[in-house]
Amino acid sequence: xxxxxxxxxxxxxxxxxxxxxxxxxxxxxxxxxxxxxxxxxxxxxxxxxxxxxxxxxxxxxxxxxxxxxxxxxxxxxxxxxxxxxxxxxxxxxxxxxxxxxxxxxxxxxxxxxxxxxxxxxxxxxxxxxxxxxxxxxxxxxxxxxxxxxxxxxxxxxxxxxxxxxxxxxxxxxxxxxxxxxxxxxxxxxxxxxxxxxxxxxxxxxxxxxxxxxxxxxxxxxxxxxxxxxxxxxxxxxxxxxxxxxxxxxxxxxxxxxxxxxxxxxxxxxxxxxxxxxxxxxxxxxxxxxxxxxxxxxxxxxxxxxxxxxxxxxxxxxxxxxxxxxxxxxxxxxxxxxxxxxxxxxxxxxxxxxxxxxxxxxxxxxxxxxxxxxxxxxxxxxxxxxxxxxxxxxxxxxxxxxxxxxxxxxxxxxxxxxxxxxxxxxxxxxxxxxxxxxxxxxxxxxxxxxxxxxxxxxxxxxxxxxxxxxxxxxxxxxxxxxxxxxxxxxxx
RNA sequence: GGCCCGUUGGUCAAGCGGUUAAGACGCUAGCCUCUCACGCUGGAAACAUGGGUUCGAUUCCCGUACGGGUCACCA
Numbered sequence: 001x002x003x004x005x006x007x008x009x010x011x012x013x014x015x016x017x018x019x020x021x022x023x024x025x026x027x028x029x030x031x032x033x034x035x036x037x038x039x040x041x042x043x044x045x046x047x048x049x050x051x052x053x054x055x056x057x058x059x060x061x062x063x064x065x066x067x068x069x070x071x072x073x074x075x076x077x078x079x080x081x082x083x084x085x086x087x088x089x090x091x092x093x094x095x096x097x098x099x100x101x102x103x104x105x106x107x108x109x110x111x112x113x114x115x116x117x118x119x120x121x122x123x124x125x126x127x128x129x130x131x132x133x134x135x136x137x138x139x140x141x142x143x144x145x146x147x148x149x150x151x152x153x154x155x156x157x158x159x160x161x162x163x164x165x166x167x168x169x170x171x172x173x174x175x176x177x178x179x180x181x182x183x184x185x186x187x188x189x190x191x192x193x194x195x196x197x198x199x200x201x202x203x204x205x206x207x208x209x210x211x212x213x214x215x216x217x218x219x220x221x222x223x224x225x226x227x228x229x230x231x232x233x234x235x236x237x238x239x240x241x242x243x244x245x246x247x248x249x250x251x252x253x254x255x256x257x258x259x260x261x262x263x264x265x266x267x268x269x270x271x272x273x274x275x276x277x278x279x280x281x282x283x284x285x286x287x288x289x290x291x292x293x294x295x296x297x298x299x300x301x302x303x304x305x306x307x308x309x310x311x312x313x314x315x316x317x318x319x320x321x322x323x324x325x326x327x328x329x330x331x332x333x334x335x336x337x338x339x340x341x342x343x344x345x346x347x348x349x350x351x352x353x354x355x356x357x358x359x360x361x362x363x364x365x366x367x368x369x370x371x372x373x374x375x376x377x378x379x380x381x382x383x384x385x386x387x388x389x390x391x392x393x394x395x396x397x398x399x400x401x402x403x404x405x406x407x408x409x410x411x412x413x414x415x416x417x418x419x420x421x422x423x424x425x426x427x428x429x430x431x432x433x434x435x436x437x438x439x440x441x442x443x444x445x446x447x448x449x450x451x452x453x454x455x456x457x458x459x460x461x462x463x464x465x466x467x468x469x470x471x472x473x474x475x476x477x478x479x480x481x482x483x484x485x486x487x488x489x490x491x
Numbered sequence: 492g493g494c495c496c497g498u499u500g501g502u503c504a505a506g507c508g509g510u511u512a513a514g515a516c517g518c519u520a521g522c523c524u525c526u527c528a529c530g531c532u533g534g535a536a537a538c539a540u541g542g543g544u545u546c547g548a549u550u551c552c553c554g555u556a557c558g559g560g561u562c563a564c565c566a
Contacts, residue, residue: 443525455527
């Protein structure tokens with residue numbers, strides 16, 4: 001088995017494309033076959049420099065290593081279509097000779113006029129086969145004059161064509177509905193549809209996974225293969241990824257590209273895992289798959305016939321699962337750079353990363369969540385004294401004031417170089433015991449004093465350890481002042 | 492508009508003539524708990540529609556509705 005991924009270098013990697021690449025890769029690997037990368041750059045107008053590099057980088061980053069490709073070589077090279085130019089012309093001529101194609105000398109002016117009329121009449125744009133039956137003499141004369149021409153496919157006027165798709169089954173269409181499409185452009189470059197057929201055959205591709213948008217041109221492929229006397233590959237057309245019921249995932253929303261999600265803090269393996277599941281089902285109940293496990297589980301019978309709507313909330317949840325599976329060290333490796341970026345104190349090593357990361361890990365779905373979670377580190381966020389009043393914690397402004405005043409000396413007597421979570425907890429326990437109240441009655445005020453937030457990663461004790469002794473004391477003192485002021489005002 | 496394809500909870504989906512119609516995300520109730528999370532235990536929620544075929548249709552066939560794709564010297 002030989003499969004291929006044949007992208008055009010026109011920009012970033014769309015998730016739909018990535019998924020096609022994934023399925024193509026999985027199919028080959030599952031069956032011990034080869035995965036070929038071919039760059040389809042026949043349209044020089046749409047070419048975006050650097051796009052080829054993006055394709056390489058994305059595939060590599062995701063672990064979709066190809067066996068043959070432009071940079072790797074292989075015995076079916078070159079693997080860049082623009083470098084294969086001479087080839088296509090030869091095959092197009094072969095088709096002209098055997099009646100499968102013909103030269104068309106129609107000018108762009110004539111074609112524009114034709115299309116204008118068709119549009120005005122509300123009918124589909126197609127070629128009117130003006131040059132289909134040019135005599136040998138007429139053709140020779142035009143060629144001699146140096147008239148530019150394209151080569152078009154000579155589709156039978158009658159009958160039907162049937163092709164087979166692995167997931168849709170056999171599809172039959174009347175030949176009369178098929179256009180005499182251009183195979184070779186006037187600049188000598190092949191069109192995508194033609195180059196595809198030639199290259200897939202020459203590269204001995206056995207299975208083609210591609211988007212459903214090619215379903216309607218498949219009959220013309222079938223006819224081309226027939227004209228050459230070649231055997232078509234097995235086709236597997238996969239449905240699109242949608243943004244909602246009626247719209248495709250598009251760049252407009254800035255959420256269609258692989259890079260977009262990496263930037264937001266999604267793990268590459270999560271993106272792969274999630275998109276594999278969009279339009280394909282492994283059958284069982286497990287949804288978490290490494291690339292290796294995907295290879296093992298992949299089967300085209302699980303491919304869906306209908307489009308799937310992309311659900312970022314679900315992908316987020318999967319990312320969360322991966323994050324929680326990370327060892328503390330691994331998580332810290334991902335989280336530390338984000339924390340340092342978000343907080344100058346953290347960047348200056350003023351925080352206890354062990355405690356912080358431990359608190360962060362179960363609360364992080366995507367890496368960017370961390371930014372908001374650590375916003376209290378540099379300084380306490382603005383808060384209102386009223387927030388000290390918490391029914392569930394049984395706290396009032398007065399009780400909070402007492403709690404903070406009681407806790408403060410216990411923290412002050414600690415060694416600032418040994419302000420560890422365990423020791424802070426031990427000290428605060430003493431305050432709690434002294435007051436003979438439940439934990440929350442003391443720790444809720446401390447949380448608020450240290451962060452200015454009602455909810456934080458970790459509890460009051462963690463917060464103390466995270467910001468360190470000096471900050472903890474300073475913030476509690478400020479809270480005491482704030483409370484005294486508020487209570488005075490109440491009276 | 493012509494041609495092609497599709498339609499199971501809000502979303503991804505299992506199902507392939509007889510099921511209490513899985514599971515996951517989300518939502519929700521509760522437990523755990525110093526907050527928020529994590530974790531655990533429950534709950535609500537679906538076969539687009541009308542005809543057939545059949546002892547029996549979510550499952551097979553036809554129509555309708557809705558959605559998608561395609562109709563370029565783009566891929």
